[in-house]
Amino acid sequence: MRAATNPLHLAVALDGAGWHPAAWREPDAQPDRLFTPAYWVDLAQRAERGLLDFITIEDGLDLQSDDHFRRDQRTDRVRGRLDAVLIAARVGPATRHIGLVPTAITTHTEPFHLSKAIATLDYVTDGRAGVRVQVAGRADTAAHFGRRDIGELSIDRFSDPDVQRLVSEHFDEAADYVEVLRRLWDSWEDDAEIRDVATGRFIDHEKLHYIDFAGRWFSVKGPSITPRPPQGQPVVAALGHASVPYQLIARSADVGFVTPRDRAHAAEIAAEIRAEQAKAGRDGVHLFGDVVVFLDDAAATARDRRQRLDERAGAEFSSDAHIFAGTPAELADLLLDWQAAGLTGFRLRPATLPHDLAQVTDALVPELQRRGAFRAAYPAAGWQGTLRGLVGLSRPTNHYSRELVRQATEGERSQ
């Protein structure tokens, strides 16, 4: 038995018809509805019935490709997607408890626009917004914007110093980007709107702050046009497979998605990120293990299904994340084992939708509940019902009001 004070956090990653390339051909798949709002509302509501912490929604500024470095010409895979932030916004009013974490690309977009978009998602959902930041390294994606040349990458060139420098720069830019998001969210103090009829002032302009960010890739003056969102700071997440993105997670994110191969690897990754985090003087960073899941009542059924899907796809399924095929009870064993190695939660990637999502909500979650490892109900409204509240994070103090307090204190000392 485990202590109920160390609850497991669970998220589900939604992408197209599921993470297996042949998922869209399953009998229960709905590939003709991928571009309709009802498809996404249905999935989010299913996840919410399973009391999950949040869903993530994948995105990209390019057509999906089996090749990580360039576009392919395949016609037998799901291709095309809607903007993930807007899917989340469309799903927001149709859900009440579950956190919504769309993916946004930092490489070609404006931090000012994304900051107000996520702040608005937070208003729309009464504090359930997050964002998963992702870099875009493909040269053909850069050509959609025409503002910078990114050399063509390939797996054989990946260890070239030039390529490594480029990757590193993308993540440096992402770190600056998150810094700007966070400063803009704080650029209004919570009580800036005063509506003082006597003086005619709607806001106290002393409580709005220029962020004056100047960096290598952009400068942003601020303040935001959108007041500070309900959570203060919506949840920022990032996925990492190596030291450079681990630094982004440790220094900038609230939730890191990582891809351990096994328990020992989970411990190794956690140790590296926790060390970076300590250097940065931060606490409260979640580490979620990403796992692709094929789930059935019998382990053999799940393995057979995986094999059948591979045959349909014409290739053995591979993933950056560990691939699990088995029963929900076996998965529960694995999750609790890896959790003990230093993870705080998991982001499960359903191999097929809706089947594997239903297995998570209808079988895995009850199994974890029986073991005292997962919530029995969502908390009532209020702070605990926000996304930060669900994952056990407090409402952060506003950076600028802290700054003012510090300046005032120093002023007193110097007098």
Add this chain to the structure above:
Amino acid sequence: MTKPIKQIHLAAHFPGVNNTTVWSDPAAGSHIEFDSFRRFAQTAERGKFDFMFLAEGLRLREQNGQIYDLDVVGRPDTFTVLAALAAVTEHLGLTGTINSTFNEPYEVARQFASLDHLSGGRAAWNVVTSWDAFTGENFRRGGYLAQGDRYERARTFLRTAGELWDSWQGDEVVADKSSGRFLDTPAPGAFEHHDRFFDIAGQFNVPRSPQGRPVIFQAGDSDEGRDFAAASADAIFSRYSTLKDGQAFYTDVKGRLAKFGRTRDELLILPAATFVLGDTDAEAADTAHEVRRAQVSPQTALRFIEQLWNRELPDFDVDGPLPAFDPVVSENLVSQGRASVRQFAKDPVALANEWRARAEAGHLSAREVVIEVTGRQSFIGSPETIARTINDFVQADASDGFILVPHITPAGLDPFVDKVVPLLQELGTFRADYTGTTLRDHLGLAPLARQGGAAAVRAAS
């Protein structure tokens, strides 16, 4: 031959961040909580309106070096709030103002295509353009655009977005489980665009949306702006809401359509208009007077005077006469981020003389002059008067309808929907219920043929 009776198009403008919005009213609610937007949109839909409209400003306005604090400050992200509103409405069109200067075509095109999918074909884009370095300070693109380039870049931006929307024909996704073909082509969404503004190529990643592309709105008023609209817009958000000015604008713009190969019903003209309702015309007039005084408080009147005189006037008494001295003529303005100030800056000395002349003729205080000169045409009267006036304006070709701007958030639209809409429906010139599903349907615009997105903007090239 009698002129056919026109159907009226109505839209609702969410109260904006300017002094039209009276936040000091006890009934005024939040400008940022989603409930205000939900309530406003659902009221518009109850009134069978064509669409709701959101404005945008990408930098908080400033005056005298400080963030302007007398009006509502703060608003949500346009795309995000419209996508959320798609969840709580079924028919209402969702029109967002999005700046073409501080965005890139690929991203904006996919956001609008996504919104159109997520709303079942109800998206519209009010295309605006900007060049000011002040707003540019919030963006990595910066304020690099020369003023002379702004229409050219906006035209090019819109044309490029049209190419992206048309890069999918609409039948590429076959999703045939048995044959294993998801796409019927290996390279959907292929596009290529090279000019001095955009040098881009690749594949667009959103399949064709229900309307093919969002409905396109423009607000340009210069000769160049009118041509831009006549060539490429589905509707104009105009400022001419008086009968005479409206008719002149209407005739001019509709007259330009032929040279772009378009018919008169392919472009709707929809002026913005405020309204004040009362049980009687006299009661409405009294209320309207009070609303104007609330919109131009003594503090607000002083700020307007400072904008025209282009200097701080800390001890100025707005209940006395206008300043006797002339405005400061300078490139540097005390007010930033506000379009109206450019009107003031054209010839401030002449405009100040005009204001003084009005003050003298009407024996008006400085504040009273500001109340007069900054007033927008409003429909003021009983429900019967307003219904009749709106119908007369539309039938007399001063417009095809109106974008109504209530002054109270979010309930300001309710009396119009409850009292005026039924009268227009009785007149038979406003729909009793929605008959279509898309915004194009509501506006009476024919569905686009494939490639319709680019066709509509080709003339802009």
